[in-house]
Amino acid sequence: MxxxxxxxxxxxxxxxxxxxxxxxxxxxxxxxxxxxxxxxxxxxxxxxxxxxxxxxxxxxxxxxxxxxxxxxxxxxxxxxxxxxxxxxxxxxxxxxxxxxxxxxxxxxxxxxxxxxxxxxxxxxxxxxxxxxxxxxxxxxxxxxxARDLPAARADGKRIWTYRHAMTPPEMPTKLLVIGSGAIGIEFASFYNDMGAEVTVVEMMDRIVPVEDADVSAFLEKALTKQGIKIMTGAKVQEVRNGETDVQVKLQDKGGAVTDGVFSHVIVAIGIxxxxxxxxxxxxxxxxxxxxxxxxxxxxxxxxxxxxxxxxxxxxxxxxxxxxxxxxxxxxxxxxxLGNKDVHPHEMDVRNIPGCTYCHPQIASVGLTEASAKEAGYKVKVGTFPFIGNGKAIALGEAEGFVKTVFDEATGELLGAHMIGAEVTELIQGYVVGKTLETTEAELMTTVFPHPTLSEMMHESVLSAYGRALHM
The missing domain is CATH 3.50.50.60 (FAD/NAD(P)-binding domain)
Structure with a gap:
C-alpha cells in the first residue's frame, strides 16, 4: 500500500x-x-x-x-x-x-x-x-x-558551468566568463582575486544588467581597476575546445571580431x-x-x-x-485542509532583495531609477558615497554608494540600490522599510547608530530631499 x-x-x-x-x-x-x-x-x-x-x-x-x-x-x-x-x-x-x-x-x-x-x-x-x-x-x-550555450557546451574540463567552477580540476590561468549576472560576476571576482587573468563578455550594453545603471557603471570601473577585462554589447561567435586551451572568436560592440585563447571558460547565461x-x-x-x-x-x-x-x-x-x-x-x-489560524499572504516580488557577492558587493530592492520613471513615477533620488562615511574610511572600504528612489508625490520608497562593502547585509533595512510601506518621513526620523555603514542609508534618504548632512 x-x-x-x-x-x-x-x-x-x-x-x-x-x-x-x-x-x-x-x-x-x-x-x-x-x-x-x-x-x-x-x-x-x-x-x-x-x-x-x-x-x-x-x-x-x-x-x-x-x-x-x-x-x-x-x-x-x-x-x-x-x-x-x-x-x-x-x-x-x-x-x-x-x-x-x-x-x-x-x-x-x-x-x-x-x-x-x-x-x-x-x-x-x-x-x-x-x-x-x-x-x-x-x-x-x-x-x-545552468543553461548551456550551444557554441560552448560544458564538459567539466575546459568549459565549465558554475558547478564545475566550484570544484575546479586546476587553477585557470586565463579565464573567459560568458555572462555578467550574479553567478558570472561572482566567479569572475573569485578567480581574479585568486590570480587568474579574467575577461567577462556580456551581450547587453552593461554588466549586471538587472541592476540600476549607476551600479552597473560603478562596478565596471571597479572590476576594470582590479584587472578584469569587461566586454559589453559583445557576442561569442565561435568556441573551439582543445586539449590544453579554448579558442574563442569574440565580436565587440563595434562589430570587430577578435580571436582569443583561454585556459578555461565559464558559461553563466542563465538557468x-x-x-x-x-x-x-x-x-x-x-x-x-x-x-x-x-x-x-x-x-x-x-x-x-x-x-x-x-x-x-x-x-x-x-x-x-x-x-x-x-x-x-x-x-x-x-x-x-481546514486550519483557520493561518492567513497566507501573496508574494510581492517588489520587496524581494537581490544580492551579488563580488568585490565590491551589490544589493538592491524594488525599482531602479529608470524603471520607476518608465512606470510613470515622478521620482526623488538620493545618493550618498562611501567616502563620506567614517566607518567605511576606517575599514579601508571607501569605494561605493547608496542610492534611494522615492515617489515624489507620496514619499513612498520605490527602490534602493547599493554597491560597496557589506551592502548585502545592509539592504535588509530597506527591505523591512518597503514591506512596512514606509515613506521618507519615517526613514528620516529613524536613528541610525554611529559609527556604522548603515548611516549611509540615512544620508541617502536625506540626500533625496536636499538634506544630506555629511556631503
Missing part, C-alpha cells in the same frame, strides 16, 4: 525543505522527495559554498594589501585545493543540518527520482526499485540548472527549469513559454492540489524567494 501524506514536496532545496518544515509545524503529515542531496543546489552547489569560496578570496585579497592597514604579510600564497575543500566542508555541514531538521520535524525523506503519475500520486524510483506515494497536496520544488521527466504533462500542469511552471500569488498551479515554488517557477530566481514561497504554499495548503 502506498505511503499516504497530507503533503509531499518534490525537491529539497531552500524552497522545498522550508515548505516541508512549515507544513509540519502546522500539524501536517509531510514527506519530501530528493534525488541527490538534501538542501538542493543552494546548500550543496550554489549560494553557500560559493560564498565560502568568495570569503577565502576576500581574505587573500586583504592579505595582499596588508600594508594598507599598517600590517605586514610575507610569502603569502593561495592553495586552491584547500580553498575548495573548505567550501565543500561548509556545504556538507549544512546538508547535515537539513537532515537534522527533517528528523526534528518528523518529515519522512524519500531519496530517489520523483514523478507525478496521477493527481495526488507520486512514484519515486531509485536503484531499479519504485515506490508509490500519495498525498492530498503536492508541491513541486525541483529548481533549475533552465527542471520540468522534464517529472510527469507534468501526465497531470495537466501548464508551463509558460519559457517552460517555467505558471502559478498564482499563493503558488497554486492550474491543477487543483498541485503547487510549485522556487526556480522552477518565474523570476526572480533566488533562494530566499523560494523559501518565502515555501512558507506561503505550506500555509495555503494548511488553510485548505
Amino acid at each position: 502506498a505511503d499516504s501524506y497530507d503533503l509531499i514536496v518534490l525537491g529539497s532545496g531552500p524552497g522545498g525543505y522550508v515548505a516541508a518544515i512549515r507544513a509540519a509545524q502546522l500539524g501536517l503529515k509531510v514527506g519530501i522527495v530528493e534525488r541527490e542531496n538534501l538542501g538542493g543546489i543552494c546548500l550543496n552547489w550554489g549560494c553557500i559554498p560559493t560564498k565560502a569560496l568568495l570569503r577565502s578570496a576576500e581574505i587573500f585579497h586583504y592579505m595582499q594589501h596588508a600594508s594598507a592597514y599598517g600590517l605586514a604579510a610575507e610569502k603569502i600564497s593561495a592553495d586552491l585545493d584547500a580553498v575548495v575543500k573548505r567550501s565543500r566542508g561548509v556545504a556538507k555541514q549544512l546538508n547535515q543540518g537539513v537532515t537534522h531538521l527533517m528528523k526534528k520535524n518528523k518529515i519522512t525523506v524519500h531519496m530517489g527520482e520523483g514523478k507525478l503519475i496521477a493527481k495526488g500520486k507520486l512514484a519515486v524510483s531509485k536503484d531499479g526499485k519504485t515506490e508509490e506515494l500519495s498525498a492530498k497536496h503536492i508541491i513541486i520544488a525541483t529548481g533549475a540548472r 533552465v527549469p527542471n520540468v522534464e521527466n517529472i510527469g507534468l504533462e501526465d497531470v495537466g500542469v501548464e508551463p509558460d513559454k519559457r517552460f517555467h511552471i505558471k502559478t498564482d500569488g499563493l503558488c497554486r498551479t492550474n491543477v487543483d492540489g498541485i503547487w510549485a515554488i522556487g526556480d522552477v517557477t518565474g523570476p526572480p530566481w533566488l533562494a530566499h524567494k523560494a523559501s518565502h514561497e515555501g512558507v506561503i504554499a505550506a500555509e495555503a495548503i494548511a488553510q485548505a
Whole structure:
C-alpha cells in the first residue's frame, strides 16, 4: 500500500525543505522527495559554498594589501585545493543540518527520482526499485540548472558551468566568463582575486544588467581597476575546445571580431527549469513559454492540489524567494485542509532583495531609477558615497554608494540600490522599510547608530530631499 501524506514536496532545496518544515509545524503529515542531496543546489552547489569560496578570496585579497592597514604579510600564497575543500566542508555541514531538521520535524525523506503519475500520486524510483506515494497536496520544488550555450557546451574540463567552477580540476590561468549576472560576476571576482587573468563578455550594453545603471557603471570601473577585462554589447561567435586551451572568436560592440585563447571558460547565461521527466504533462500542469511552471500569488498551479515554488517557477530566481514561497504554499495548503489560524499572504516580488557577492558587493530592492520613471513615477533620488562615511574610511572600504528612489508625490520608497562593502547585509533595512510601506518621513526620523555603514542609508534618504548632512 502506498505511503499516504497530507503533503509531499518534490525537491529539497531552500524552497522545498522550508515548505516541508512549515507544513509540519502546522500539524501536517509531510514527506519530501530528493534525488541527490538534501538542501538542493543552494546548500550543496550554489549560494553557500560559493560564498565560502568568495570569503577565502576576500581574505587573500586583504592579505595582499596588508600594508594598507599598517600590517605586514610575507610569502603569502593561495592553495586552491584547500580553498575548495573548505567550501565543500561548509556545504556538507549544512546538508547535515537539513537532515537534522527533517528528523526534528518528523518529515519522512524519500531519496530517489520523483514523478507525478496521477493527481495526488507520486512514484519515486531509485536503484531499479519504485515506490508509490500519495498525498492530498503536492508541491513541486525541483529548481533549475545552468543553461548551456550551444557554441560552448560544458564538459567539466575546459568549459565549465558554475558547478564545475566550484570544484575546479586546476587553477585557470586565463579565464573567459560568458555572462555578467550574479553567478558570472561572482566567479569572475573569485578567480581574479585568486590570480587568474579574467575577461567577462556580456551581450547587453552593461554588466549586471538587472541592476540600476549607476551600479552597473560603478562596478565596471571597479572590476576594470582590479584587472578584469569587461566586454559589453559583445557576442561569442565561435568556441573551439582543445586539449590544453579554448579558442574563442569574440565580436565587440563595434562589430570587430577578435580571436582569443583561454585556459578555461565559464558559461553563466542563465538557468533552465527542471520540468522534464517529472510527469507534468501526465497531470495537466501548464508551463509558460519559457517552460517555467505558471502559478498564482499563493503558488497554486492550474491543477487543483498541485503547487510549485522556487526556480522552477518565474523570476526572480533566488533562494530566499523560494523559501518565502515555501512558507506561503505550506500555509495555503494548511488553510485548505481546514486550519483557520493561518492567513497566507501573496508574494510581492517588489520587496524581494537581490544580492551579488563580488568585490565590491551589490544589493538592491524594488525599482531602479529608470524603471520607476518608465512606470510613470515622478521620482526623488538620493545618493550618498562611501567616502563620506567614517566607518567605511576606517575599514579601508571607501569605494561605493547608496542610492534611494522615492515617489515624489507620496514619499513612498520605490527602490534602493547599493554597491560597496557589506551592502548585502545592509539592504535588509530597506527591505523591512518597503514591506512596512514606509515613506521618507519615517526613514528620516529613524536613528541610525554611529559609527556604522548603515548611516549611509540615512544620508541617502536625506540626500533625496536636499538634506544630506555629511556631503
